[in-house]
Amino acid sequence: MAPSALTPETSPERKISVKKVAPQTRSHSSSVSSVASIRLNDGNSIPQVALGVYKAPNGQETEDAVTAALDAGYRHIDSAARYANEEACGRAIRRWLEKTGTPREDVFICSKLWDADHGYEATFNALCASLDKFGLDYLDLYLIHSPAEDEEKRLESWRALETAQRLGKVKSIGVSNFGAAHIESLLDNATVVPAVNQVEVHPFCQREALVELCNKNGIKIEAYSPLARGNKLEDPTIGAIAKKYNRTPAQILLNWNAARGNVVLPKSLTASRIQSNLESFDFQLSPEDVATINALGAENYVTGSMHKSKD
Numbered sequence: 411m412a413p414s415a416l417t418p419e420t421s422p423e424r425k426i427s428v429k430k431v432a433p434q435t436r437s438h439s440s441s442v443s444s445v446a447s448i449r450l451n452d453g454n455s456i457p458q459v460a461l462g463v464y465k466a467p468n469g470q471e472t473e474d475a476v477t478a479a480l481d482a483g484y485r486h487i488d489s490a491a492r493y494a495n496e497e498a499c500g501r502a503i504r505r506w507l508e509k510t511g512t513p514r515e516d517v518f519i520c521s522k523l524w525d526a527d528h529g530y531e532a533t534f535n536a537l538c539a540s541l542d543k544f545g546l547d548y549l550d551l552y553l554i555h556s557p558a559e560d561e562e563k564r565l566e567s568w569r570a571l572e573t574a575q576r577l578g579k580v581k582s583i584g585v586s587n588f589g590a591a592h593i594e595s596l597l598d599n600a601t602v603v604p605a606v607n608q609v610e611v612h613p614f615c616q617r618e619a620l621v622e623l624c625n626k627n628g629i630k631i632e633a634y635s636p637l638a639r640g641n642k643l644e645d646p647t648i649g650a651i652a653k654k655y656n657r658t659p660a661q662i663l664l665n666w667n668a669a670r671g672n673v674v675l676p677k678s679l680t681a682s683r684i685q686s687n688l689e690s691f692d693f694q695l696s697p698e699d700v701a702t703i704n705a706l707g708a709e710n711y712v713t714g715s716m717h718k719s720k721d
């Protein structure tokens with residue numbers, strides 16, 4: 411079997427075959443890839459690659475992108491109430507499930523609670539609204555989108571997520587944009603340890619201390635903006651490594667992240683990129699090249715200050 415960048419914690423029995431594709435960016439003979447799943451601390455499995463849909467409109471363009479992703483082999487969609495596109499995602503997912511006869515359980519769907527809805531009851535109402543928009547009975551993962559300022563309300567929201575999980579409205583629960591202090595406060599107060607912390611992670615923003623804290627507590631890192639929003643695809647170091655492996659810079663960024671065991675959430679509305687991003691994991695960077703990429707790792711955020719925690 412070809413070496414793969416996907417994490418060693420993947421469960422082979424959950425490997426998903428991806429239909430044969432004609433690679434657009436390389437001439438390698440292998441034309442089949444697979445998306446692995448990772449086991450979360452609650453026993454559920456999460457596909458390691460998701461289609462991110464931040465800034466995707468609530469209409470046909472997003473429906474087409476989600477459909478293209480599912481056709482290509484993605485089995486994980488990362489949306490949020492704040493993205494205001496849960497309806498378009500839901501329409502595309504439900505239509506695709508029906509068309510292909512795929513069981514609902516085979517697609518992993520994540521949404522997030524927005525800051526304005528923190529608090530116990532407000533969290534339930536927001537979750538119900540998200541489920542309505544998706545047209546689904548449950549979500550696979552529901553995250554507190556950001557810690558916001560009010561710790562008491564944040565902890566109430568977490569208790570609501572714990573209850574929602576017990577009721578089967580969400581399979582797994584987690585957080586996003588939590589820094590070390592937010593994680594520690596949550597661990598001191600929570601009954602359920604978050605399954606994931608979704609934060610900005612890519613070679614130019616590695617957040618080593620936070621990643622280590624999460625790993626130590628069994629909290630999986632979901633790397634958002636794994637392509638650094640497209641802002642680092644011209645970087646000469648990444649470019650040279652891409653050339654060496656006959657890959658695109660985007661594929662190098664995604665491969666590096668997945669090899670660390672992180673879930674990656676590349677966003678694209680372009681069918682060819684949706685496809686080529688999925689073909690990023692069937693090769694292994696050499697230890698020397700990984701070390702070169704690791705050396706790029708200043709705390710270089712490409713997302714707004716809203717999402718920067720102090721730690």
Ligand SMILES: NC(=O)c1ccc[n+]([C@@H]2O[C@H](COP(=O)([O-])OP(=O)(O)OC[C@H]3O[C@@H](n4cnc5c(N)ncnc54)[C@H](OP(=O)(O)O)[C@@H]3O)[C@@H](O)[C@H]2O)c1
Nearest residue numbers: 462463464634635636637638639640660676677678679680
């Ligand atoms: N929890 C949070 O607070 C948070 C914050 C940010 C992001 N996220 C999640 O993470 C996902 C990804 O992050 P992101 O959207 O910020 O940025 P990203 O995935 O790092 O980059 C997306 C940008 O890269 C372009 N792109 C995609 N594939 C490409 C390729 N192969 N070659 C060249 N350009 C390519 C896309 O353009 P096209 O669409 O035109 O192809 C888009 O402009 C989001 O969609 C969201 O699901 C979460």
